[in-house]
Amino acid sequence: MESLARRIPSVVIVAALCLPVLVLLFPHSDPSILFGAVVGVSGLIAGALYWPAAFLVLPVFAPQLKSLPGLNSVQSHVDLTLLALFGAGLVILLHAILGSHRIQFVPGRFTGSAKQITAFFFFAMVVAASYMYTPAPHYGGEKVIRLLLIGGFFLLAPLYLINSEEDFRQFGFTFVVFAVAQSFALFARVGRVSASPEDQDVTRIGAGWLIGMAILLLLFFRVVESSFWRKALILVALPCLIAGLIASAARGAIFATLVASLFLFFKAYEGRNKGLVLIATTAVGLLCAGVAFYLLRGMGNGKYADKLSEIVEMTEGHESSGSAGKRLAFYQAAVSEIPQRPLMGLGVGGWSVYYYGKDQRNYPHNILLEIGTEEGLVGIFAFSIFVVAICRASRTLASFTGTHFAVLSGLLLFALSAAMFSGDLDDDRLVWLWSGMTLAVLHFAQAQLAELSFKQRIAFWAHQPAPANTTGLAR
Numbered sequence: 001m002e003s004l005a006r007r008i009p010s011v012v013i014v015a016a017l018c019l020p021v022l023v024l025l026f027p028h029s030d031p032s033i034l035f036g037a038v039v040g041v042s043g044l045i046a047g048a049l050y051w052p053a054a055f056l057v058l059p060v061f062a063p064q065l066k067s068l069p070g071l072n073s074v075q076s077h078v079d080l081t082l083l084a085l086f087g088a089g090l091v092i093l094l095h096a097i098l099g100s101h102r103i104q105f106v107p108g109r110f111t112g113s114a115k116q117i118t119a120f121f122f123f124a125m126v127v128a129a130s131y132m133y134t135p136a137p138h139y140g141g142e143k144v145i146r147l148l149l150i151g152g153f154f155l156l157a158p159l160y161l162i163n164s165e166e167d168f169r170q171f172g173f174t175f176v177v178f179a180v181a182q183s184f185a186l187f188a189r190v191g192r193v194s195a196s197p198e199d200q201d202v203t204r205i206g207a208g209w210l211i212g213m214a215i216l217l218l219l220f221f222r223v224v225e226s227s228f229w230r231k232a233l234i235l236v237a238l239p240c241l242i243a244g245l246i247a248s249a250a251r252g253a254i255f256a257t258l259v260a261s262l263f264l265f266f267k268a269y270e271g272r273n274k275g276l277v278l279i280a281t282t283a284v285g286l287l288c289a290g291v292a293f294y295l296l297r298g299m300g301n302g303k304y305a306d307k308l309s310e311i312v313e314m315t316e317g318h319e320s321s322g323s324a325g326k327r328l329a330f331y332q333a334a335v336s337e338i339p340q341r342p343l344m345g346l347g348v349g350g351w352s353v354y355y356y357g358k359d360q361r362n363y364p365h366n367i368l369l370e371i372g373t374e375e376g377l378v379g380i381f382a383f384s385i386f387v388v389a390i391c392r393a394s395r396t397l398a399s400f401t402g403t404h405f406a407v408l409s410g411l412l413l414f415a416l417s418a419a420m421f422s423g424d425l426d427d428d429r430l431v432w433l434w435s436g437m438t439l440a441v442l443h444f445a446q447a448q449l450a451e452l453s454f455k456q457r458i459a460f461w462a463h464q465p466a467p468a469n470t471t472g473l474a475r
Contacts, residue, residue: 053167054174055091056157059084059150060433061178064185085153092160112446113159113439114391116213120155120432123382124148127348127425130375133416134347136359143348146426154433158440168405169251172223178292179214180237183244190247190296191259205422208250212257212418213411215241220264220407242285243292262374268406327365327421330355334369345376361422367416367431370424387416390435393404397442400449408438 062084124147134140162168190202218221218237224230245254265278333355337346346354351373352362363370371379392410413432417429 016180028413029187049095051174052091052095052162053171055088055176056161056171057178059088059153060175060430061182061210064182064204064210071373073411081150085150087155088161089153090271092157094163111441113393116386116435116439117155119382119386119389120152120435123379123386124151124253126375126379126382130345130347130350130379132347133344134350134374135353136347136349138359139352139361140349140359142361143425146429150426150429151432154429155436155439158433158436159443162440163444163445166442169223169225170222171437172217172221176214176218176223176233176237177347179211179244180240183211183240183247186247193207202247203249205248205250205253206427208248208253209243209244209256210239211244212253212260213414213430215245215257216260216264216407216414217412219261219403220268220410238284239288242288246289246292247276247296250422252418255421256414256417259417260392260410261415264406264410266402267409295457302442330364331366331369334364334366334373338369338372341376343376343378345372345374345379348374350374361424365422366426367419367423367428390438393442394438397438398446400442401447405441408434412438431438 059081062081066080069300124144127147128144131137131140131144163170186204186207189204215238218234218241222230224233245257265281334351336352349359350357351364351370352360354373355364356362364373368380371383375382391411394412397405397408412431415428415431415434419431
């Protein structure tokens with residue numbers, strides 16, 4: 001950190017010297033815009049040195065920022081997701097050039113992760129090959145490009161930006177802060193929808209996913225190192241996040257949060273009175289969710305009450321015309337179609353033409369049925385290879401670090417569970433993100449473990465308290 005601090009003044013000075021150069025090159029431009037550009041570049045450089053992992057949060061939340069007042073006009077000129085990806089890529093480059101240690105671009109960053117990365121690109125190539133016979137060249141082409149560009153970035157970027165536990169902590173803290181802000185934005189949007197005479201949908205599935213993941217990070221990882229501040233953050237942020245999860249009206253996200261939370265609690269919690277803690281935590285969560293639903297029940301043009309009524313109807317065996325009922329029809333249609341073209345499928349994006357007769361963005365809201373319908377058994381096989389490879393990496397990480405990074409396995413479970421209820425391959429980019437995070441943490445955990453002395457290794461493998469320079473890898 002000291003070496004970074006010494007670099008900051010010189011970087012800012014160099015950036016400031018760019019101002020007169022820009023004035024000479026663009027004499028008719030507004031000086032305030034040029035000055036803002038220099039300040040922005042200086043901030044970007046400083047962030048790349050001090051807080052690089054946080055920039056990976058921006059492309060994750062970018063799709064949710066597009067509808068915010070002030071940013072929707074920016075979205076009309078440039079895609080915010082692509083802009084955030086470009087910014088994160090620039091941070092990686094700056095971090096490699098100006099950081100305290102050089103980043104090995106290839107192949108050093110992929111050490112120990114070659115199988116998982118190869119499995120991802122094998123699956124991506126299967127999807128891309130199905131474009132040759134797809135009946136939906138527009139939507140299919142867009143899906144292939146986004147899988148390779150955004151999915152590949154989310155898988156590989158953590159290997160460059162997450163180089164220590166502190167980097168992962170920075171990412172997790174920024175993720176939680178953005179999720180809390182997203183929760184407030186959802187409540188504000190519900191108020192606008194309720195005041196509008198038009199029938200607008202309050203459902204925000206992607207926002208619900210991100211808020212649910214933030215809850216897992218907050219509860220099962222020290223996003224701040226101090227125990228006092230961590231407890232304070234939980235007391236302040238957890239009610240906001242739970243309320244935001246309810247406000248998103250995303251039932252799949254709520255279900256995935258419950259499943260992943262229970263999984264992590266029984267896997268990672270090591271304190272006494274486990275049953276009492278589970279009961280108390282559940283009670284607090286239900287109380288926050290109940291209060292949020294009580295406040296929202298009459299808002300959003302009755303959407304929240306309708307979704308709850310639909311769940312009750314389906315549990316009682318009645319048919320439903322709501323979104324859940326429609327997805328059951330999607331699933332039935334996909335199951336009927338897969339045997340017709342079992343090996344290669346319809347082609348990427350072909351579900352839309354099969355079900356609606358149009359080349360547009362439509363999908364069966366289940367990642368396995370989507371792949372089975374569009375890429376056939378070959379696609380399911382390729383995707384299964386990737387999932388198995390990531391699960392093996394997660395198990396290896398657990399063998400190295402115990403429950404210290406168990407939250408990553410819960411986040412992977414969340415992403416895969418949520419992908420069974422909604423979204424297409426582009427929406428399911430969070431599967432690639434948490435896979436990349438798992439590989440990045442495993443990469444630096446293995447590197448730190450290799451530096452331990454013989455006595456430290458014995459203490460580590462025996463799960464005894466190890467000396468201080470193990471940097472938290474053993475508990």
